[in-house]
Amino acid sequence: MKILFLLFLLFNIAYAGDATIEVIKKVDSLPTLAIEDSSISYDNTFKLRFFKSLVADLNVISLFNVDRHHRVVAYNDSSVLVSNKDMEYVLRYKIFEDDNGAMNIQMKLLQGDSEVFSKNYRVSKKDIYMFVSHAIAYDINEYMGAKPVSWMKKKVIFAKVIAPKKSEIIIADYTLTYQHIIIQGGFNLFPKWANQSQTAFYYTSLDNDKPTLKYVDIKTASVKSIISSDGMMICSDVSNDGNHLLLTMAKDGQPDIYLYDVKKHTYKRETTYSGIDVGGQFMNKDIIAFVSSRLGYPTIFTKNLLTNEINQVVYYGNSNVACSASGHYIVYKARESSNAFSQNTFNLHLVSTQTDLIRRLTATGVNEFPKFSKDGDAIIFVKNYKGQSSIGIIRLNFNKNYLFPIKSGRIQSMDW
Amino acid sequence: MKNIVLSGVVAALLVFSGCSSKGPAVDTKAANNNPVEEVASTATQEVQPVETETVSSENSLVNSSTSESTMNSIESKLPTVYFAFDKYNITPAMQEKIDASAELGKKVGSNYKVKLEGNCDEWGSDEYNFALGLRRANAVKKALVADGIDASRISMVSYGKSNPVCTAHTKECWAKNRRVNFKLLP
Numbered sequence: 001m002k003i004l005f006l007l008f009l010l011f012n013i014a015y016a017g018d019a020t021i022e023v024i025k026k027v028d029s030l031p032t033l034a035i036e037d038s039s040i041s042y043d044n045t046f047k048l049r050f051f052k053s054l055v056a057d058l059n060v061i062s063l064f065n066v067d068r069h070h071r072v073v074a075y076n077d078s079s080v081l082v083s084n085k086d087m088e089y090v091l092r093y094k095i096f097e098d099d100n101g102a103m104n105i106q107m108k109l110l111q112g113d114s115e116v117f118s119k120n121y122r123v124s125k126k127d128i129y130m131f132v133s134h135a136i137a138y139d140i141n142e143y144m145g146a147k148p149v150s151w152m153k154k155k156v157i158f159a160k161v162i163a164p165k166k167s168e169i170i171i172a173d174y175t176l177t178y179q180h181i182i183i184q185g186g187f188n189l190f191p192k193w194a195n196q197s198q199t200a201f202y203y204t205s206l207d208n209d210k211p212t213l214k215y216v217d218i219k220t221a222s223v224k225s226i227i228s229s230d231g232m233m234i235c236s237d238v239s240n241d242g243n244h245l246l247l248t249m250a251k252d253g254q255p256d257i258y259l260y261d262v263k264k265h266t267y268k269r270e271t272t273y274s275g276i277d278v279g280g281q282f283m284n285k286d287i288i289a290f291v292s293s294r295l296g297y298p299t300i301f302t303k304n305l306l307t308n309e310i311n312q313v314v315y316y317g318n319s320n321v322a323c324s325a326s327g328h329y330i331v332y333k334a335r336e337s338s339n340a341f342s343q344n345t346f347n348l349h350l351v352s353t354q355t356d357l358i359r360r361l362t363a364t365g366v367n368e369f370p371k372f373s374k375d376g377d378a379i380i381f382v383k384n385y386k387g388q389s390s391i392g393i394i395r396l397n398f399n400k401n402y403l404f405p406i407k408s409g410r411i412q413s414m415d416w
Numbered sequence: 417m418k419n420i421v422l423s424g425v426v427a428a429l430l431v432f433s434g435c436s437s438k439g440p441a442v443d444t445k446a447a448n449n450n451p452v453e454e455v456a457s458t459a460t461q462e463v464q465p466v467e468t469e470t471v472s473s474e475n476s477l478v479n480s481s482t483s484e485s486t487m488n489s490i491e492s493k494l495p496t497v498y499f500a501f502d503k504y505n506i507t508p509a510m511q512e513k514i515d516a517s518a519e520l521g522k523k524v525g526s527n528y529k530v531k532l533e534g535n536c537d538e539w540g541s542d543e544y545n546f547a548l549g550l551r552r553a554n555a556v557k558k559a560l561v562a563d564g565i566d567a568s569r570i571s572m573v574s575y576g577k578s579n580p581v582c583t584a585h586t587k588e589c590w591a592k593n594r595r596v597n598f599k600l601l602p
């Protein structure tokens with residue numbers, strides 16, 4: 001019996017050891033990639049900025065160990081630089097300005113000294129260089145046969161409070177490097193994309209007598225009022241087909257979740273608890289996740305819209321006040337400390353409604369505004385740590401987080 | 417394969433016309449900046465007029481300086497109601513302030529409506545905080561109604577943590593932001 005137990009123990013230790021080794025091997029086994037710059041236009045500051053953007057994007061696709069050295073070479077050199085001879089892949093690009101002032105980029109991927117993939121890009125001005133960087137990473141990812149990273153091309157819309165009762169709504173790329181203020185003036189919050197093609201969005205206007213949900217068509221710049229409610233009015237989520245909204249409204253001062261039919265202009269109250277129910281998120285067309293204080297503290301529940309069955313899905317965390325759902329997965333924000341006035345840590349956690357999976361996704365700081373990409377492949381969030389705010393991207397399948405520092409301002413709400 | 421990518425940059429600075437200074441301006445300039453993988457001549461979007469929203473005209477009687485100064489004078493006497501962390505119940509000290517406000521509302525302020533603005537400190541997500549701010553405003557509304565103020569004279573709004581009176585990251589500052597303000601309306 002003792003021998004059997006010893007064998008069992010040894011097996012366990014061996015198994016645990018293998019798992020650790022396997023993780024290390026997996027990191028090492030990623031192919032190496034170096035980047036060679038052949039640019040002939042623009043100053044060195046801009047060239048380096050583009051290079052860094054490309055390094056970041058190629059890291060985010062999680063397929064390569066990307067070399068961070070900036071090396072310069074002529075675009076048509078027949079072989080890679082000597083210092084890159086050991087690299088499995090070399091990405092070489094050339095930026096040049098044409099007669100129209102547009103920025104052109106030639107790019108080729110080399111394996112050894114052989115060109116295996118190439119593509120040219122052009123944008124009308126260099127200020128939007130980051131979209132080219134994202135496009136190159138997207139194309140390289142596609143060439144490598146990995147699952148598409150369509151979210152890399154999606155735009156982020158967010159609200160920023162610039163003074164009490166004054167805000168801006170801004171459209172950005174997924175790293176928030178590019179930012180364009182689309183609504184300026186007034187007190188407008190909680191923007192949400194109205195469709196998957198991101199040609200329109202909803203937002204809450206607090207400039208009217210009652211909080212009002214508005215709809216903006218970006219192409220025509222038309223704005224129309226959708227629905228108002230005394231107290232509060234927030235569009236928490238938009239269904240994949242864009243036909244239904246989950247609203248938090250407060251008829252008679254009672255915040256509850258309502259399902260709004262965009263075509264019929266009708267709504268149905270989905271929660272009736274006398275405390276706080278907010279933040280409805282579609283898991284699929286029949287099940288929603290939401291935040292409720294019905295246990296005396298805020299945490300995450302689901303509701304089946306067909307059967308009206310309500311289930312608690314999160315049991316960990318003192319105060320779970322925000323979530324995002326994709327299929328049967330929910331990412332939620334949890335306050336880790338129970339002291340209201342200590343240096344609070346808010347971490348993101350992932351749970352499944354079908355298994356007992358619970359996985360902590362962040363470790364330090366205040367992590368908030370988690371939002372799944374539409375395909376569920378990545379989560380975007382905001383990290384505030386030591387006075388610095390960053391946009392975070394979590395690649396769930398690769399178990400990796402990437403951070404992009406935000407230059408200024410605190411985000412009020414965000415959609416992807 | 418050599419596709420040329422063209423930006424879908426459009427340039428159209430579109431602003432509201434006829435709105436008050438508080439009205440938002442929508443600027444779709446460069447809103448579609450994703451590189452597009454097609455060769456095409458540079459697209460220029462036609463500048464289209466923005467739908468002008470109807471802004472309700474303000475009542476000229478109410479806007480008279482006398483009426484406005486009276487309203488401001490009464491409003492300055494109305495208190496700020498403060499709350500504990502993550503709570504929306506009225507403490508006895510705050511109840512006294514609300515009772516005094518109700519008396520004002522029944523006498524010199526009887527011609528005005530009141531908007532209760534619920535606010536929160538910086539902790540918690542904004543949507544949950546908005547609901548918390550609203551519950552605070554609703555708690556004050558119920559107390560005012562219990563004191564004899566007609567519910568139809570009271571409206572509510574929540575600003576969550578987006579309307580702070582204090583921005584330092586201190587316990588005292590957070591306490592100042594967990595509040596309900598009274599705003600008189602004509």
